[in-house]
Each structure stands twice: as structure tokens, then as C-alpha cells.
Amino acid sequence: MTSEPLDPNRTRVIIAGCHEYSNLESLPSVKNNTRQLHAVLTDPLIGGIAPQSCHLLEQPETPGILLDCIYDAAEQCTDTFIFYYAGHGLTHFHNGDLSLALPSTVAHRPHTSVRFDDVRHAILAARTAPRKIVILDCCFSGRAMTGTMTNAADLAARSEIEGTYILAAAAETKLAVAPLGEEYTAFTGELISILEKGVPGGPKHLSMGLVYEHLSRRLAARSRPVPQQRNRNAGSGIPLARNVRFSPENKPGAVDDIIDYMQTAAKSDVNPDALRGKMNSPHIPYSRRLRSASQLAYYDPSLTVECIDTIEHFLTAPDISGLDTVAIIKEIGKLDASRLTWAHKLLSEIARGQEGSRSYTTIVREHACHALGFFGFREEGARSYINLFEDYRESLSYRITVARATNKCFPESKLPAVKFLWRTSKDSKVHLRDRLEALRAICELHPKDISAASAAIDELTKSQSQ
Numbered sequence: 001m002t003s004e005p006l007d008p009n010r011t012r013v014i015i016a017g018c019h020e021y022s023n024l025e026s027l028p029s030v031k032n033n034t035r036q037l038h039a040v041l042t043d044p045l046i047g048g049i050a051p052q053s054c055h056l057l058e059q060p061e062t063p064g065i066l067l068d069c070i071y072d073a074a075e076q077c078t079d080t081f082i083f084y085y086a087g088h089g090l091t092h093f094h095n096g097d098l099s100l101a102l103p104s105t106v107a108h109r110p111h112t113s114v115r116f117d118d119v120r121h122a123i124l125a126a127r128t129a130p131r132k133i134v135i136l137d138c139c140f141s142g143r144a145m146t147g148t149m150t151n152a153a154d155l156a157a158r159s160e161i162e163g164t165y166i167l168a169a170a171a172e173t174k175l176a177v178a179p180l181g182e183e184y185t186a187f188t189g190e191l192i193s194i195l196e197k198g199v200p201g202g203p204k205h206l207s208m209g210l211v212y213e214h215l216s217r218r219l220a221a222r223s224r225p226v227p228q229q230r231n232r233n234a235g236s237g238i239p240l241a242r243n244v245r246f247s248p249e250n251k252p253g254a255v256d257d258i259i260d261y262m263q264t265a266a267k268s269d270v271n272p273d274a275l276r277g278k279m280n281s282p283h284i285p286y287s288r289r290l291r292s293a294s295q296l297a298y299y300d301p302s303l304t305v306e307c308i309d310t311i312e313h314f315l316t317a318p319d320i321s322g323l324d325t326v327a328i329i330k331e332i333g334k335l336d337a338s339r340l341t342w343a344h345k346l347l348s349e350i351a352r353g354q355e356g357s358r359s360y361t362t363i364v365r366e367h368a369c370h371a372l373g374f375f376g377f378r379e380e381g382a383r384s385y386i387n388l389f390e391d392y393r394e395s396l397s398y399r400i401t402v403a404r405a406t407n408k409c410f411p412e413s414k415l416p417a418v419k420f421l422w423r424t425s426k427d428s429k430v431h432l433r434d435r436l437e438a439l440r441a442i443c444e445l446h447p448k449d450i451s452a453a454s455a456a457i458d459e460l461t462k463s464q465s466q
Contacts, residue, residue, distance in 0.1 A: 089138025
């Protein structure tokens with residue numbers, strides 16, 4: 001049963017997405033995700049699912065709307081049940097449980113989002129569906145290669161459902177999730193491309209396992225995080241769509257040969273000796289030496305340990321800058337996942353302003369906050385970021401600049417930033433220029449307050465002219 005094609009009338013699909021948020025950063029490409037995925041899955045030549053069996057749910061306002069939709073479809077399904085969600089993913093600040101953000105979700109207020117436990121129970125209501133597929137494209141941070149809200153590698157594990165194939169985007173930053181200038185998020189964009197263009201040399205139907213394999217290769221080739229998967233009860237064999245490039249005459253494995261050839265060609269352009277020379281040269285800036293080490297480890301993984309040992313030694317140099325220190329710690333964490341605990345500890349200390357006997361500037365602390373977010377330590381990064389604009393020892397203009405960027409860096413800290421900006425704008429002891437700048441930042445950061453902030457700007461301007 002697992003490998004049989006989907007029955008177009010007995011299958012049920014829920015495609016849910018949230019692209020505009022009141023309190024989190026909006027994700028315009030999610031709207032394209034859901035609409036095009038719906039079109040692909042209902043295309044007679046690709047997904048072949050009956051349109052009445054494939055429900056597109058955009059901007060569900062309440063948990064009840066989303067859950068009722070899932071329950072209704074689950075009760076009708078007798079073949080394969082598919083649930084897809086794109087938008088912000090959040091984790092509970094006490095137990096780390098996953099929840100899916102809705103348009104009015106407020107970070108750190110779990111009742112304003114949909115607990116995935118509730119989604120799981122709704123999917124399990126599809127008792128007559130022998131096959132279940134869950135696809136989660138949750139962003140975790142706030143910019144383009146800019147979005148994480150939990151440790152991405154845990155997402156598939158946290159969403160596990162017995163008898164279900166789970167496919168989850170491991171998005172560490174928003175550029176990995178919603179790259180600027182691209183029509184779709186990185187994960188769903190590649191998924192749609194695979195379904196629309198097919199796999200040369202592949203089988204007649206694209207199983208979840210095959211889709212995962214090609215997704216992983218494509219995302220890794222573009223230096224974007226690979227997805228996570230959980231496969232229960234041979235779920236990897238569930239077919240998601242027809243392979244539009246299938247031909248009985250195709251040689252199996254031909255596409256693998258092409259990929260191997262391209263990777264080999266790319267590596268042939270790299271001169272390992274030149275990169276090693278730059279990495280070890282004391283006369284080259286640390287940033288360039290670090291970049292050479294990163295390239296060398298990427299193109300020849302067998303040299304990763306050597307590269308890590310070399311750049312870690314940079315940390316002991318008396319002339320190493322704070323920014324280079326953060327960059328080195330981050331690169332080591334990227335190259336060796338077993339060093340994440342070490343990287344987390346050092347970045348946390350730097351974000352607080354002190355690491356060992358060394359103190360750090362606010363710019364360095366800000367970069368450390370971003371690095372914590374990159375590795376999925378969202379709560380700690382956001383907390384340290386808030387401390388930056390609440391630190392009275394720093395210049396007010398800098399603090400306003402940091403608060404203004406909250407929506408791009410740590411959208412879950414937007415409300416504290418808005419409160420700080422309002423407090424600054426109302427302080428008569430603050431220079432008029434900074435008060436006006438705080439109000440302008442509010443207009444950018446919190447659209448709901450534009451009217452009030454604009455009125456305050458007019459009032460301050462009039463009082464100054466008098």
C-alpha cells in the first residue's frame with residue numbers, strides 16, 4: 001500500500017500558510033508557496049489530486065479555524081492525508097514544544113499560536129488513512145538569510161507522529177528560509193521545482209524518500225540548511241507526485257552521475273595549497289584567513305580538523321578583534337556540530353559583554369546575539385539583544401538604532417523595543433532629535449502605532465517651532 005500512487009479522490013490535503021503577521025515579521029514568499037504548491041498538487045500531470053480534496057487555507061486567524069479544517073479533512077480521508085504549513089514556527093519557552101504561528105500570534109504567548117500537539121492529534125483523527133505526510137516550512141529568524149525560532153535540527157523530532165512521514169525545513173536563518181528577491185522560501189521553492197521539473201532517470205512516482213534526497217542535495221549545493229525527516233512504518237516510500245521526467249528508457253542513476261560530475265568540476269577549480277597558504281599566513285588579515293579556512297574545509301571535508309585547529313588558534317592572538325572572535329567561534333560551530341555547546345557558551349558570554357578577562361563593545365555584542373540566533377538559541381539571543389537597547393551606558397542614538405532593527409533580527413523582541421522607543425519619545429530630558437527618531441522607528445517597527453506616533457511627531461514639531 002505504501003508505494004501505491006495517491007488516490008485523487010480519497011486523498012485529503014491541507015495547505016496552510018501565514019504570510020502577514022501583526023507582531024512578527026511578515027513573510028511575503030509564503031503566499032507564493034501555498035498557492036503554487038496547491039496548483040502543483042492539483043495539476044493532473046503532477047499531483048493529480050482532485051481540487052475539492054486539496055484545501056488551501058491562507059491566514060487562519062484562530063487555532064480553531066486551522067484545527068477544524070484538519071479534523072474535517074481527516075475524517076473524510078481514506079487514502080493519504082497530507083498537511084503542509086509555511087510560516088513562523090515557535091517553541092514554548094518552558095518545555096520547548098513546537099507551535100505554529102498565526103497572523104496575530106505574539107511571541108512568548110503560547111495561547112496565541114497553534115500547539116503542534118493539537119495539530120498532531122487532529123491528524124491522528126484520520127484513522128482510515130493508512131498514510132500520512134506532514135511537511136513543515138517554518139522559519140526561525142527575522143531576515144532574508146535571516147529567520148530561526150528554535151534549534152532547527154530538532155524540528156522533525158518534535159513533530160513526530162506514529163505512521164507518518166515528516167519533512168521539515170531546517171531553516172537556521174531567514175536567508176535560508178526566504179531569500180531576498182526569490183519568489184518562494186528556499187525549502188518550498190526547491191520542493192516545487194522538484195515536483196514541477198521531475199527527476200531525470202528517476203522512477204515513475206516521486207516518493208517522499210526520493211524527494212528528501214534531492215531536496216537535501218539541492219539545498220546543500222546552495223549552502224542552505226538541509227531539511228530534516230522522520231520516517232515511520234516505511235513512510236519514505238509514500239509517493240507524493242508523478243515524475244514528469246520519467247521514461248522507461250532513462251538510465252537509473254543518471255542524475256546522480258550529473259551531480260557528481262558538477263561537484264567534481266567545482267572542486268577542480270579550487271587550489272587547496274593556495275587556500276592553506278592564505279589560512280596560515282600571518283601577514284593576511286584574520287577575516288581573510290578565516291574565509292580561506294572555511295573554503296578549504298568545504299571543498300575538502302578531510303581537512304576540516306586541520307582548518308578548525310588553525311582558526312581556533314587565532315583566538316589566542318593578542319591582536320584579534322572582537323568581531324573576528326565572534327566570526328571564528330561561529331565558523332567553528334558551523335564546521336563541527338559537536339562544538340555547538342562550546343560556541344554557545346562563548347557567544348553567550350560575549351553577548352553579555354564579558355568573556356573571561358576580556359570585555360566587548362556593543363557592536364561585538366550585537367554580532368554575538370546574531371550568531372546565537374543563527375545557531376537556534378533564539379531566546380537567549382533575543383534576551384541579550386534587548387539588553388543592548390536597554391543599556392543606559394550606551395549612547396541613546398545607538399540604542400534607538402538597535403531597537404529599530406529588532407524586527408529584522410529578533411522579531412520576538414519587537415514589543416519590548418516598541419515600549420523602549422515610546423518611553424524614549426516621552427522623556428522630556430531627551431534631545432528632540434532622539435525623541436523624533438524614536439517615533440519614526442516606532443512607525444517602521446509597529447504599523448499599529450503609526451497613527452499615534454505620527455500625531456506625537458506633529459505635536460513635538462509644533463512645540464519646537466513655538
